[in-house]
Amino acid sequence: MTEIEWWDYEDASELADAIAGDVQFVIESALDARGSAVIALAGGKTPFPAYEKLAQAKLDWKKVTIIPTDERVVKLGDPLSNVTALAKIFLPKGARVMPIVPEAMKDYKAAGRSADALMQDLHWPLDFCMLGMGGDGHTASIFPGGDFDEAMNGPKERRALGVMPDPLPPEAPVARVTLSKSAIASSKALMIAITGDAKRKVLEQAIEQGPSSPYPIGRVLADVELPIDVHWSK
Numbered sequence: 713m714t715e716i717e718w719w720d721y722e723d724a725s726e727l728a729d730a731i732a733g734d735v736q737f738v739i740e741s742a743l744d745a746r747g748s749a750v751i752a753l754a755g756g757k758t759p760f761p762a763y764e765k766l767a768q769a770k771l772d773w774k775k776v777t778i779i780p781t782d783e784r785v786v787k788l789g790d791p792l793s794n795v796t797a798l799a800k801i802f803l804p805k806g807a808r809v810m811p812i813v814p815e816a817m818k819d820y821k822a823a824g825r826s827a828d829a830l831m832q833d834l835h836w837p838l839d840f841c842m843l844g845m846g847g848d849g850h851t852a853s854i855f856p857g858g859d860f861d862e863a864m865n866g867p868k869e870r871r872a873l874g875v876m877p878d879p880l881p882p883e884a885p886v887a888r889v890t891l892s893k894s895a896i897a898s899s900k901a902l903m904i905a906i907t908g909d910a911k912r913k914v915l916e917q918a919i920e921q922g923p924s925s926p927y928p929i930g931r932v933l934a935d936v937e938l939p940i941d942v943h944w945s946k
């Protein structure tokens with residue numbers, strides 16, 4: 713289990729500023745070291761104010777590739793599509809924002825295989841991965857359900873796969889494509905961004921439980937070796 717440091721903020725705006733600053737630093741370091749950066753950003757809602765602020769940073773965005781940590785199996789442009797929301801913010805800056813679910817692919821397992829194939833073309837491991845967490849302890853789209861074991865324990869070189877959450881989360885009740893646990897855990901830098909007391913409790917519990925946690929995030933973090941920052945506000 714890794715070392716986990718909590719950073720608490722007064723409000724959502726402070727949280728967004730801190731996250732944006734830290735992610736900018738990670739991207740700059742990758743650009744300095746290698747001339748390009750590949751990062752995975754969480755979907756959902758919580759980190760989007762931070763993304764808006766990050767997009768204002770003076771960076772050589774053309775050299776930055778952004779993928780979502782997970783995607784809902786919906787068409788591009790759908791309000792549920794994570795990459796569509798990311799593209800609105802970062803495409804105008806010149807970043808390469810990569811859709812990972814092929815247009816009109818309804819078979820979620822095939823969509824997962826296609827995402828995995830796409831990721832073979834990226835520089836690996838990821839320079840950075842930002843994780844969110846649902847109130848049920850899911851992270852990226854690693855949910856309880858029939859595909860859980862494959863997401864957690866599939867072959868190390870499998871970076872993405874299709875999953876059908878069971879139960880389906882009410883905020884987006886659709887199949888998903890997600891980074892695998894090993895793809896997330898191998899990332900060169902990892903951050904978690906959450907808000908609210910309820911999620912804080914779940915995350916604290918999951919961390920304490922470690923590899924035997926019933927919460928996906930507890931099981932994922934148990935496999936991470938680098939220190940992780942958790943950014944939290946009410």
Ligand SMILES: O=C(O)C(O)[C@@H](O)[C@H](O)[C@H](O)COP(=O)(O)O
Pocket residue numbers: 754755756757758759781782783784794843844845846850851852853884
């Ligand atoms: O559903 C997705 O697409 C996610 O990437 C997911 O893991 C998200 O980060 C959490 O569900 C938290 O979502 P909120 O920030 O909206 O609470």
